[in-house]
Amino acid sequence: MSSSASERASRLRAEIGEHDHRYYVLDAPLISDAEYDRLFRELQAIEAEHPELVCSDSPTQRVGAAPLTGFATVAHRTPMLSLNNAFSDDEVAAFDRRVREGLAAEGEVSYVAEPKFDGLAVSLSYEQGVLLRGATRGDGSTGEDVTANLRTLRSIPLHLQGSGWPALLEVRGEVLMWRSDFERMNEQQRQKGEKEFVNPRNAAAGSLRQLDPRITATRPLRFVAYGVGAVAAGVLPATHWALLERLAAWGFAVAAERRRVSGLAALLACQREIGSRRATLPYDIDGVVYKVDELAAQERLGFVSRAPRFALAHKFAAAEALTEVLDIVLQVGRTGALTPVARLAPVFVGGVTVTNATLHNEDEVRRKDVRVGDTVVVRRAGDVIPEIVRVLPEKRPPTATAFVMAASCPVCGSQVVRQQDEAVARCSGGLYCPAQRRQALLHFASRRAMDIEGLGERLVEQLVEHDVVRTPADLYRLGLLALLNLERMADKSAGNLLAAIERSKQTTLARFIYALGIRNVGEATARDLARHFGSLDRLLAADETQLLQVPDVGPIVAQSIRQFLGEPHNREVIEQLRAAGVAWSEGEAVAPAASAPAVAGRSFVLTGTLPSLTRDAARQMLEAAGGKVSAAVSKKTDFVVAGADAGSKLQRAQELGVPIIDEARMLALLGGVEADR
Structure with a gap:
């Protein structure tokens, strides 16, 4: 390869890049399209003759990649937040x-x-x-x-x-x-x-x-x-x-x-x-x-x-249009929330044709007094979500019918419940309802629940889409053949998943309770329930009065537990899980985490990449020892635990004079050794 070819290719890349910037960014082109094409073809010819000159940031590499079979997921280093x-x-x-x-x-x-x-x-x-x-x-x-x-x-x-x-x-x-x-x-x-x-x-x-x-x-x-x-x-x-x-x-x-x-x-x-x-x-x-x-x-x-x-x-104020309400139906969300949705005569508003508008909840339907047959004003809230602004009562026909919230889920038939002080009505068949199937399975298999390694979002999507798994209990009846029929599932990966499912059978009562996905029951409440009752049968038999005796369980949480466990469909799935071999040590004592005096009551912020721990693992260790882990650095922060590539949080800690420690000093704190402030 001659040095002149390398130098010419480098100059062409820079020149074409500058012309791209002027044309596509500044809207101020300096050359004609024909001259641009000539430069581009010359660079293509040099790179074809000298493939070793092709680099990832060459203008010729913008086009021509082979089609993808699907998009991989990317974890953002810092969250891409929405705006209020x-x-x-x-x-x-x-x-x-x-x-x-x-x-x-x-x-x-x-x-x-x-x-x-x-x-x-x-x-x-x-x-x-x-x-x-x-x-x-x-x-x-x-x-x-x-x-x-x-x-x-x-x-x-x-x-x-x-x-x-x-x-x-x-x-x-x-x-x-x-x-x-x-x-x-x-x-x-x-x-x-x-x-x-x-x-x-x-x-x-x-x-x-x-x-x-x-x-x-x-x-x-x-x-x-x-x-x-x-x-x-x-x-x-x-x-x-x-x-x-x-x-x-x-x-x-x-x-x-x-x-x-x-x-x-x-x-x-x-x-x-x-x-x-x-x-x-x-x-x-x-x-x-x-x-x-x-x-x-x-x-x-x-x-x-x-x-x-x-x-x-x-x-900006949203565009509005008139249309007719053809029907009001219920949609069941992934968490069991029942949302009334108005089916509308198609109307073009805000750049799109609108045929549906959410009515949010039963109270909202009553407040706006939306009835089937009404003429309504529709707009796209924030130019995105279609909503009914108001009803035109003067155009209401005699045949207009009022909305009535269903007593049972339109998808699975389970009882519909609405807790005190909540606007949303929900299906109580969390382990059984097809509309909640995907969310229930993902939660059930998550690391802090049954910890089924390899059962991620894409695989759950396939299992649900192909109707292979309907409830969490079906996971324990999966066979190799059923998995091999799924996309991107080979013998080894299928075998690994079946082994992970088998390992998950041995768990703890606290994990099992958390895995059920009972509304308002997180990990801490699940541990409290396991510690208090010591037995699933005793928990299943408990009424709301007995549940209120559990530390930190109030009336709303007690009602959630009782409604979930009182639903026959959920009871059936729980019995199927036990019959499949999911077990724990009955009467187990769930000991509270031992606190570390050097950590308990203190506030920590984690930033950067730690040498041997994930930030999630570090957070769990600190919280288990009685510490508090916050997302932002403030004057009230006791320590910032900084790893490699720490960003603005480290800079903020330095500005405020907050002590900065590394992973080794954090582990020393957990071991009871005080850190200098």
């Missing part, structure tokens, strides 16, 4: 007040306001500046690995531009489709006589999740960055505004309509100004996102549930 929504000025004012109170701010807080893109959230992982992996948001903790598809987007740099990027960087943003590109794509669909796409968001989501990356490459997708996730071996700017500027310098498109403002009045004015130009923007948005500008302030505010306290999505 606001639909009124009062809700925004309450957000601003909470921020000022949380920061003890005397004056106005500085925010960054950005358009809320109507696309698909993804995370891009870069190591040493090279794109390593891309994943969808998924459930926030894990997403789908769509790296091959994301590599086809020319607005995503395969190698970061400029300098100063961290050794590990997760870039968060949105994949979307410009309206003009969407219209051109639909015109092509019409010309080919093929089905048109409903709206840009659905088109973008469907295009990104193609199993064949070559199809994704033909779709006009773009990526816009709006933040970062995990960062290691690098320093970020002090503000979100500067972070967006840095992302732009590294080669990413960021929202041109972003604004930096101070105070509530400026936030509301910004939302109205961007909203007034909503129809003229090149892409769809459904609101404006407000973020506290100072990153250290974001860290101090922290998170609540699955949303940050430092950010808010201020949604």
